[in-house]
Every structure is written in C-alpha cells, then in structure tokens.
Amino acid sequence: MAGGANPVKAILYALGANFAIAISKYFAAFVTNSGSMLAEAVHSTADCGNQLLLLLGLKLSKRPPTSDYPLGYGKETYFWSFIVALMLFSVGGLFSAYEGWHKLHEPEPLGYPMLALGVLLFGIVAEGFSMWGCIKEVNKLRGEDSLWRWFRTSRNSELVVIFGEDLAALLGLVLAFCAVLATWVTGDPMWDALGGIAIGVLLIVVAILVGIEVKQMLVGQGVDDRIKKEMIDFVSSQPQVDRVLNFLSMQMGPEAMVALKVKMKPAGTDTALIDNVNAVEAKFRERFPDVAFLFMEPDHHD
Structure with a gap:
C-alpha cells in the first residue's frame, strides 16, 4: 500500500x-x-x-x-x-x-x-x-x-x-x-x-x-499485518456484515488483491443480499483504493 x-x-x-x-x-x-x-x-x-x-x-x-x-x-x-x-x-x-x-x-x-x-x-x-x-x-x-x-x-x-x-x-x-x-x-x-x-x-x-x-x-506476501487488521476491522464494522470468516491477500507491487469470506446479516431476499455485498465492496474500495482486485464471498461458516 x-x-x-x-x-x-x-x-x-x-x-x-x-x-x-x-x-x-x-x-x-x-x-x-x-x-x-x-x-x-x-x-x-x-x-x-x-x-x-x-x-x-x-x-x-x-x-x-x-x-x-x-x-x-x-x-x-x-x-x-x-x-x-x-x-x-x-x-x-x-x-x-x-x-x-x-x-x-x-x-x-x-x-x-x-x-x-x-x-x-x-x-x-x-x-x-x-x-x-x-x-x-x-x-x-x-x-x-x-x-x-x-x-x-x-x-x-x-x-x-x-x-x-x-x-x-x-x-x-x-x-x-x-x-x-x-x-x-x-x-x-x-x-x-x-x-x-x-x-x-x-x-x-x-x-x-x-x-x-x-x-x-x-x-507472494500478503498485505502488511497492520493494513490487514485495518481491512478486517473496516469490513466487520459495516452494518450489513455479521463477521469476517476468512481473509486472504496478496501484495502485487503498489496494488493488492484481497479475498474475503464474510457472514452477512439477514437481508430478506437474495437480491438484497447481493446489494449489501456490493455496497460493502464499494465502501471497501473507497477506503482502500490500492486494492485493485477484491473478491467478497458471503457464507455461513468458513
């Protein structure tokens, strides 16, 4: 970063x-x-x-x-x-x-x-x-x-x-x-x-x-531990997220790739769930602009 x-x-x-x-x-x-x-x-x-x-x-x-x-x-x-x-x-x-x-x-x-x-x-x-x-x-x-x-x-x-x-x-x-x-x-x-x-x-x-x-x-190192904690804390603090289940990253020069598995809060419908995931991703990209590739997967357990 x-x-x-x-x-x-x-x-x-x-x-x-x-x-x-x-x-x-x-x-x-x-x-x-x-x-x-x-x-x-x-x-x-x-x-x-x-x-x-x-x-x-x-x-x-x-x-x-x-x-x-x-x-x-x-x-x-x-x-x-x-x-x-x-x-x-x-x-x-x-x-x-x-x-x-x-x-x-x-x-x-x-x-x-x-x-x-x-x-x-x-x-x-x-x-x-x-x-x-x-x-x-x-x-x-x-x-x-x-x-x-x-x-x-x-x-x-x-x-x-x-x-x-x-x-x-x-x-x-x-x-x-x-x-x-x-x-x-x-x-x-x-x-x-x-x-x-x-x-x-x-x-x-x-x-x-x-x-x-x-x-x-x-x-192939992941992002710095301090940055990793900031990322996990940021996602966990989003109102649509219950908790982060897993986190993977790779630093690629000035940019990074991040993959998250998260437990989302109930949204009522599949469409609403997808909208919530997209909203969290958008906020994440705004907070961490050096993340060029972001993959977020909703799940119930790791």
Whole structure:
C-alpha cells in the first residue's frame, strides 16, 4: 500500500546523487590510484544502473491486465528489485572486495590524497542528500515502526532497495574516507586496500539483506499485518456484515488483491443480499483504493 509515499522521488534523488558522485570518483581514482576510490566509483556506477532498472520495473508494472496476466503486472517491481540486489552483490560487493584484495597483494602508493578526500567528502554530502530524500518517503509509510522493523515488513520493494543502497553507499564512503586518510597519515597503502575489502563486505551484506526481503515479496506476501487488521476491522464494522470468516491477500507491487469470506446479516431476499455485498465492496474500495482486485464471498461458516 502506497500510503502517500512516492518511490520515484527517492529513486531520482539517488540517481542524481550517484551519477555526480561516480564521475568525481572515477576522476579521483585515476589521479590518485586509490583502490578504495575505484571500488567506490564502481559501486556508484552500479547504483546508477540499479536505479534505472527500478524505474523500468515501475513503468512495466503499470501495464493493464491481460488474459495471460489477469491480475496485472504489479510484481514486475519485485523482479527488477531482486535483479538490483544481485547486481549490488556481484558488480558492487564482489568487485570491490576483489579490487581491495588485489591492492593488498600488490600495493601501490596513493597519489593526491587531498583530492581523494575532497571527492569522498563531496560524495558523503551528496549521498546524505539522497538518503534524506529516501527517509522522507519511508517516513510516510513506517508510522511508529523503527527503520529496521519497516525494512523487515515493508511491501515496497523500490524503497527497500533504495534505502539499502543509500545506507551502503553512505557507510562505504565513510569507510573509503577513513581508509584514504589512514593511508595518507601512515604512508602505508595497506589501509587503502583494507578499505576496498571492507566496502566489498559491506555491500555483500546489504545485498543479501535486501535480497531476502525482496525474495519474500516476489514469492507472494500478503498485505502488511497492520493494513490487514485495518481491512478486517473496516469490513466487520459495516452494518450489513455479521463477521469476517476468512481473509486472504496478496501484495502485487503498489496494488493488492484481497479475498474475503464474510457472514452477512439477514437481508430478506437474495437480491438484497447481493446489494449489501456490493455496497460493502464499494465502501471497501473507497477506503482502500490500492486494492485493485477484491473478491467478497458471503457464507455461513468458513
């Protein structure tokens, strides 16, 4: 359920920040010969590609239902988000770790450390701006939940991915800054190599966590427990309804499918009963506009 959040805004914040950061990092990595800087440049490039994939997923998910896909294409967003998690693991994490390992065994002196530190500081500021934009959208959804609980229970794959990417990028930039600073102060390029390895491990861990969450959405999670309770309470409160007997749901990107079995109050005739069911459905759709597919079955028992 969207809850007023706009994942496109968070994606565009991240795309703009990462593009600017990637250009500055490649320049600094070429001039300074820093392994940590190159690892961060590749990470930012991978993030730019990832954000384009997320935008593609959002666009594809808006296609109307067809006879082959009667419930629409909402899960496209989950598929492309999972691809992004794989890219974050491979292109970002594994490459960064490899580059750091290579520099550890074949150390090279660090040139122009002040330039590297300046670029990394710029990256921290830009990535902080992107993180602020993401948190702003996340706060529209999480309510009183902690960020960790929101991350574990969210059904919005785009924001989960952007949050994970921004967090990894921000922490990675801090690690790279510390690694370059330590190399400059001590004159030992080992610190730069260790920084690249640490960045790689960080990206791999974040990619695994993001992948786990998106995989659950891709398999077929129901709506969030809080939303589920709101839906059941809303239907139960309708004057035509005796009680809700059963509730099934599936989150499909920004939309959801809901199936209800309810015990209706006596209506006198079959026509009146059908009218009552239709009235409850209409009110339900008005209260929960993100429910694209609603099936309500009157029954006496589950």
